[in-house]
Amino acid sequence: MNNTEIVIIDDSFDMFDPLVVELREHFPAANVTVINNPDEGLKFVLANLSKKIIVLLDYNFKTGQPKGHDILLKIREVTSLVYVIIMTAKQFSTIPHTELVDFVNNDALAVVQNTADTAEILKLVSKAAQQLSVRVDCVLEQWISNHSEDKQNEPYLTTSTGETYTLKDILKEIRKQSDFGKKMERNIIMLAIDLLTRGKKQVSND
Amino acid sequence: MDNPGKNTLKWRFDVSTFRLIGRELITDRITALFELVKNCYDANAQNVHVEFHNVGTKNPNSKIIIRDDGLGMTLSDIKDKWMVVGTASKRKEKISPAPYNRRYVGEKGIGRFAVDKLGAKILIKTKKENEPNDLNVHINWDMYEQLEKQSQLALFTDVENTYHYTKSEQPSAKGTSIEISNVKEIWTQKDIQKLYRELTKIVSPYFPPKPPFDIFVYSNEHSDEFNNKKVVADVVDYASHNESIIFNAETKQQEYLFFNQETKEIEKRTTDYKSFGPIKMQLYYFNRDAKAKYNSVYKDADLKIDGVKIYRDGLITTPFAEFEDKRENKRDILGIDKKLWHGVFDKVSTREIIGIVEITKENNPQIIDATNRQNFVENKEYSDLKDFIIEQLNVFAEVKKYERVERKKLVDDNLQSAAEDTTDFIKELDKLANENPQIRPQIEQVKSKAKKVKQSVSAGIKEKKKDEKEQARRENIYWSLMSLQDYAAHVAHAVRTSLGKIKRKAEFFKDRYPDPKFEDYFKQYAIDIYSEMGRLNKAVDFMLSYAGADIEFEDIDFKGLITNLFNEYAYRFSQENVTSQIDIGKNCLINCNRKFIEDIFENLIDNSLKALKSNKDDRIIKCTSELGDDKIVIFFSDNGHGISDDEKAKIFDIFHTTTTSQGGAGLGLYIVKTRVEALKGEIEVVKNEFQPHGVTFKITFPFKK
Numbered sequence: 001m002n003n004t005e006i007v008i009i010d011d012s013f014d015m016f017d018p019l020v021v022e023l024r025e026h027f028p029a030a031n032v033t034v035i036n037n038p039d040e041g042l043k044f045v046l047a048n049l050s051k052k053i054i055v056l057l058d059y060n061f062k063t064g065q066p067k068g069h070d071i072l073l074k075i076r077e078v079t080s081l082v083y084v085i086i087m088t089a090k091q092f093s094t095i096p097h098t099e100l101v102d103f104v105n106n107d108a109l110a111v112v113q114n115t116a117d118t119a120e121i122l123k124l125v126s127k128a129a130q131q132l133s134v135r136v137d138c139v140l141e142q143w144i145s146n147h148s149e150d151k152q153n154e155p156y157l158t159t160s161t162g163e164t165y166t167l168k169d170i171l172k173e174i175r176k177q178s179d180f181g182k183k184m185e186r187n188i189i190m191l192a193i194d195l196l197t198r199g200k201k202q203v204s205n206d
Numbered sequence: 207m208d209n210p211g212k213n214t215l216k217w218r219f220d221v222s223t224f225r226l227i228g229r230e231l232i233t234d235r236i237t238a239l240f241e242l243v244k245n246c247y248d249a250n251a252q253n254v255h256v257e258f259h260n261v262g263t264k265n266p267n268s269k270i271i272i273r274d275d276g277l278g279m280t281l282s283d284i285k286d287k288w289m290v291v292g293t294a295s296k297r298k299e300k301i302s303p304a305p306y307n308r309r310y311v312g313e314k315g316i317g318r319f320a321v322d323k324l325g326a327k328i329l330i331k332t333k334k335e336n337e338p339n340d341l342n343v344h345i346n347w348d349m350y351e352q353l354e355k356q357s358q359l360a361l362f363t364d365v366e367n368t369y370h371y372t373k374s375e376q377p378s379a380k381g382t383s384i385e386i387s388n389v390k391e392i393w394t395q396k397d398i399q400k401l402y403r404e405l406t407k408i409v410s411p412y413f414p415p416k417p418p419f420d421i422f423v424y425s426n427e428h429s430d431e432f433n434n435k436k437v438v439a440d441v442v443d444y445a446s447h448n449e450s451i452i453f454n455a456e457t458k459q460q461e462y463l464f465f466n467q468e469t470k471e472i473e474k475r476t477t478d479y480k481s482f483g484p485i486k487m488q489l490y491y492f493n494r495d496a497k498a499k500y501n502s503v504y505k506d507a508d509l510k511i512d513g514v515k516i517y518r519d520g521l522i523t524t525p526f527a528e529f530e531d532k533r534e535n536k537r538d539i540l541g542i543d544k545k546l547w548h549g550v551f552d553k554v555s556t557r558e559i560i561g562i563v564e565i566t567k568e569n570n571p572q573i574i575d576a577t578n579r580q581n582f583v584e585n586k587e588y589s590d591l592k593d594f595i596i597e598q599l600n601v602f603a604e605v606k607k608y609e610r611v612e613r614k615k616l617v618d619d620n621l622q623s624a625a626e627d628t629t630d631f632i633k634e635l636d637k638l639a640n641e642n643p644q645i646r647p648q649i650e651q652v653k654s655k656a657k658k659v660k661q662s663v664s665a666g667i668k669e670k671k672k673d674e675k676e677q678a679r680r681e682n683i684y685w686s687l688m689s690l691q692d693y694a695a696h697v698a699h700a701v702r703t704s705l706g707k708i709k710r711k712a713e714f715f716k717d718r719y720p721d722p723k724f725e726d727y728f729k730q731y732a733i734d735i736y737s738e739m740g741r742l743n744k745a746v747d748f749m750l751s752y753a754g755a756d757i758e759f760e761d762i763d764f765k766g767l768i769t770n771l772f773n774e775y776a777y778r779f780s781q782e783n784v785t786s787q788i789d790i791g792k793n794c795l796i797n798c799n800r801k802f803i804e805d806i807f808e809n810l811i812d813n814s815l816k817a818l819k820s821n822k823d824d825r826i827i828k829c830t831s832e833l834g835d836d837k838i839v840i841f842f843s844d845n846g847h848g849i850s851d852d853e854k855a856k857i858f859d860i861f862h863t864t865t866t867s868q869g870g871a872g873l874g875l876y877i878v879k880t881r882v883e884a885l886k887g888e889i890e891v892v893k894n895e896f897q898p899h900g901v902t903f904k905i906t907f908p909f910k911k
């Protein structure tokens with residue numbers, strides 16, 4: 001959970017909320033932030049894209065402010081890496097169909113009632129954290145983001161048919177789940193397993 | 207070339223996505239077909255044929271075919287686009303290639319699953335221009351059904367769909383045909399008619415797209431009606447009013463409608479272009495008689511007049527392009543029906559208006575499709591466009607109001623003259639009897655009948671007046687109840703938010719108590735839970751006041767009521783050094799609910815008292831009024847700390863408070879607003895009367911002199 005931001009974008013929360021306290025207890029290495037204003041929340045997320053981010057996002061804000069749905073779409077315009085859990089005081093049946101579809105199509109990890117047990121929300125955050133730590137594209141993107149812009153745009157791989165890919169291209173292909181991307185994803189995992197089973201300690205413990 | 211079953215294709219998504227998109231979203235077959243036809247539009251087709259074969263009964267040879275002359279697909283199109291979910295959002299180009307320049311409308315990811323709704327076995331036959339072969343892809347949804355029933359984990363994507371090529375009979379042809387066999391449900395003639403009617407909405411009846419997009423419907427069982435019948439919108443008939451507005455590109459003037467109160471007629475006036483750019487609009491209004499006629503003609507139809515639709519470059523914009531059987535589920539994107547109760551008796555609804563708004567890519571670039579393509583981007587221009595459309599509809603609301611008054615006047619006049627006529631008639635009879643004593647007995651008989659008629663008419667007039675009063679009373683009650691709809695939604699939301707907070711804190715106690723590490727939190731949470739309970743209690747009190755309130759309306763001496771209220775506060779005012787000023791004009795009677803008015807001003811005064819605490823001295827609360835012809839405007843001001851611009855938008859929100867330390871629950875101004883609205887009034891914050899700081903509320907109530 002190093003370098004992880006857990007951000008609650010919700011106008012009914014403050015830093016002393018039990019959920020914040022419990023999040024800090026459960027994820028001591030993560031940085032927990034509460035932001036009441038949805039626009040500022042979005043700004044915060046976009047400014048921290050190089051980190052691992054888990055967002056707990058309120059569905060409804062005060063009059064005149066964007067809704068959680070809008071914020072999710074704005075996040076997704078930029079990245080699919082951020083895990084978003086939608087919280088709402090609304091009855092699920094009153095959320096418009098189209099928005100629910102958008103939640104699925106834009107990879108909202110979960111939609112949860114804000115009267116849910118803290119334990120339930122913690123479980124969802126753990127799930128997000130777990131997925132963050134093992135997703136190949138996440139690991140790769142993290143790795144790429146640690147390199148200079150030049151390095152990121154350098155051709156990295158040439159296929160037998162002569163197409164060249166930069167690291168970013170590879171990442172994009174994995175995200176698109178193209179044939180090439182799927183193959184790369186598989187190869188990266190196989191390589192990792194290969195390294196692991198060679199009996200040499202080449203993979204560090206963390 | 208023909209090698210069926212040799213090659214396979216797989217979908218790229220999982221079972222849950224399929225269920226969600228296919229089963230949950232597309233709840234009916236009409237939407238399913240509608241989506242498929244929209245996909246044809248995106249493929250630059252000029253002609254689409256929708257064919258039904260043997261679908262009237264359960265028949266192994268039943269088939270639905272959707273065939274177009276669009277671009278067609280290659281194997282990689284199928285693989286990389288058709289069989290992947292959500293490719294639409296990743297589509298780079300928003301506009302299809304020239305000369306079509308069509309804005310994509312199909313919701314990719316939906317059409318394909320829509321097919322499943324229609325039948326189990328699918329054959330897609332597709333070909334690009336000048337390709338020698340047709341590509342044939344077979345999909346059998348039955349296999350997916352079986353897969354879903356299996357207990358062990360199986361991936362949807364594991365199912366293989368076969369494809370093969372066949373030699374094309376017409377190498378120059380292009381397009382795609384989707385042939386659905388084993389049709390799941392029976393399609394009656396009525397079902398096909400329903401689909402036909404939905405399809406008429408795709409293309410604008412006035413400014414169809416160029417090149418054209420024509421749809422033809424065929425049914426082998428009802429070939430008398432559907433023999434490749436071209437889809438053409440019905441001429442709007444029976445409307446009582448038909449108005450169109452256009453713009454002048456040279457003078458850059460936009461027409462708009464205006465109801466002239468003098469002549470009682472609708473006029474067209476012009477103004478500068480609005481922020482959203484020039485538009486054309488065709489509006490049909492159905493007054494009471496026209497609506498009755500329309501409904502009797504279209505008795506069985508489910509369209510029942512249809513509201514306003516927006517067409518861009520001749521094609522319906524996506525938010526509206528979907529079939530919805532149940533009226534209450536229809537998305538009212540322009541908000542025509544939403545706040546209907548604000549003028550429930552005179553506003554026009556989507557059941558009285560057919561409207562067509564024409565926008566273009568070129569003229570209205572700021573009306574932008576939202577990324578989810580369910581609406582337009584909520585920018586200033588779109589908001590202005592919505593307002594503009596509603597303003598045009600309001601013209602018909604004026605017509606409606608005028609006609610209602612006229613109708614009433616006519617009935618009143620008729621009744622009155624009937625009463626007078628019978629009186630004259632009786633007088634004439636007396637005269638006649640005097641002149642002809644020999645027929646007096648007969649005349650007396652007629653006279654006694656005439657007297658009875660006169661009594662009935664008089665009783666009728668009386669009864670009618672009583673009814674009118676009753677009607678007005680009901681209208682008022684209806685108003686206050688309707689405002690409860692919004693109110694209930696707000697309160698439920700706020701209460702749940704509050705409960706969420708309490709619950710999390712209680713849960714923390716349950717899990718962590720008595721861990722000394724959290725000692726400070728325990729203390730804080732106990733206080734929080736206590737004060738949160740206080741808020742809930744206030745909310746419940748308010749709800750109960752609504753539940754128990756006398757919702758009758760009465761004529762109230764406004765000045766007297768306000769003066770009394772201020773008098774009740776006199777002690778507190780003197781305690782807190784507050785000067786009060788009332789300047790309400792000559793005595794005026796307003797018909798309203800006493801309790802509501804009291805709630806409004808008590809809360810405003812309480813609010814001011816809190817705001818004045820920051821003033822060292824010179825604390826003023828002032829209430830003044832202005833009388834108009836049909837409204838009373840009240841200004842309520844104090845010279846307290848005032849409201850920042852930032853806060854202004856939110857002060858009427860439930861549970862919004864800046865005075866938690868003084869026990870503010872965030873309900874006061876919310877109550878004020880709901881009460882004002884329940885009395886058909888409006889409230890807003892205007893420039894503060896007292897400088898340099900303070901607040902002024904402007905409250906407007908309808909009023910009859």
